[in-house]
Amino acid sequence: MTTDLRRSILDAIAHDGGNVAARLAAQHGVSRQSTSAWLAKLKQEGFITSSGVGRGVRYQLAVLANVQHSYERAGLSEDRVWRELAGPQLADLQPNVRDIWHYAITEMVNNAIDHSGSVQVVVELLRDALNTTVYVADEGEGIFLKIQRALHLYDPREAILELAKGKLTTDPAHHTGEGIFFSSKVMDAFDIRSGTLHFMHDEWGADVLLERPANAPGTLVLMRLANNSARTLQEVFNLFAAPEEYTFARTIVPVKLAQHEGEKLVSRSQAKRLTMRFERFQTVVLDFAGVEEIGQAFADEVFRVFQQAHPATTLSPINMTSAVENMFKRVMKR
Ligand SMILES: Nc1ncnc2c1ncn2[C@@H]1O[C@H](COP(=O)(O)OP(=O)(O)OP(=O)(O)O)[C@@H](O)[C@H]1O
Ligand SMILES: [Mg+2]
Secondary structure: OOHHHHHHHHHHHHHOOEOHHHHHHHHHOOOHHHHHHHHHHHHHOOOEEEEOOHHHOEEEEOOOEEEEEEEEOOOOOHHHHHHHHHHHHOOOOOHHHHHHHHHHHHHHHHHHHHHHOOOEEEEEEEEOOOEEEEEEEEOOOOHHHHHHHHHOOOOOHHHHHHHHHOOOOOOOOOOOOOHHHHHHHHOOEEEEEEEEEEEEEOOOOOEEEEEEEEEEEEEEEEEEEEOOOOOOHHHHHHHOEOOOOOOEOEEEEEHHHHOOOOOOEOOHHHHHHHHOOHHHOOEEEEEOOOOOOEOHHHHHHHHHHHHHHOOOOEEEEEOOOHHHHHHHHHHHOO
16 A cells, blocks of 8 residues: 555545545545455554444544643643653654644643643643644633733733734743744644633634633643644744844734624724734734725724834735725825
8 A cells, every 4th residue: 555545545534434435435436345455454554443334334543642641830841741741752753743843842831831820731642643633731820811911901812812913921031922823833733722712723824713612721722733744843933034034023913813703893992902012023914814894993093003103013914805905095095
């Protein structure tokens, strides 16, 4: 069985565990006997498991590694978690993937150590034939409430907008506010659940805010990356660096995060919330995806008032509807 074929079977199962033999037969133009033989081989090799029988059989990717440990936060160091728990499970992966995991796991464990106040920090790693998933959980104050309190935000949902901007830290003497920004962007999937909120950086690169029914204590971070990912840490850092420089100088802000359920972006106060801390960047790309229209006062505050006060920051709007673009042009004419 070639690597490509093996991969295509595993992908099919990851997508949907039902009716796999028939789907593969149709996809590859071979008989069901052949695809059943492929599945039997992968099962025998331990990469997949099945449940049910006959036409009702369902396949799953087997868990190839699953380690979990609960640490006392006091005295814990993030390097120890990497060395003892995660590193050994990932030793055979390509260096670019190992480097990404080393970065993201140590950043998220460091966050739990330095910011959560929790007694325990729980780290879990799960690996299957395609992906590795890591959870870092604590039972501390909760990330969104902590940011809300420190920045005097009206609503914890605004904490998610601040995280998406980057350079957000509640402890500037010891931190720079890069860990979550870059970790979320190097992963295929990155989720933070805390309280009733769920921040998700999805596989298409968008930052999304979801509300959850359960109000869970503490902070849970979930990260997932393909074991054969071609991404490198450096290429992600470069995306947010100024040309010829190596510092974090550029950000992309999903404007939709400033727009709460059922609201329209019309007021100067919404604009001030959006532009808060923009002056820390040389370039802010304003991604208007999902924003149908904006009001005149909002546009004036962002594109004229903020811009005049902070001429060193370049604002560059993208994904504008024609309504948004018209308003942008109108205030730029002044
Ligand atoms: N587990 C957590 N519990 C509570 N608050 C958290 C947790 N993780 C992060 N935070 C909050 O989120 C902020 C942003 O985290 P992030 O990792 O992006 O930056 P930082 O840790 O402040 O700086 P850096 O990662 O560059 O050292 C933190 O300053 C802290 O207020
Ligand atoms: Mg951090």
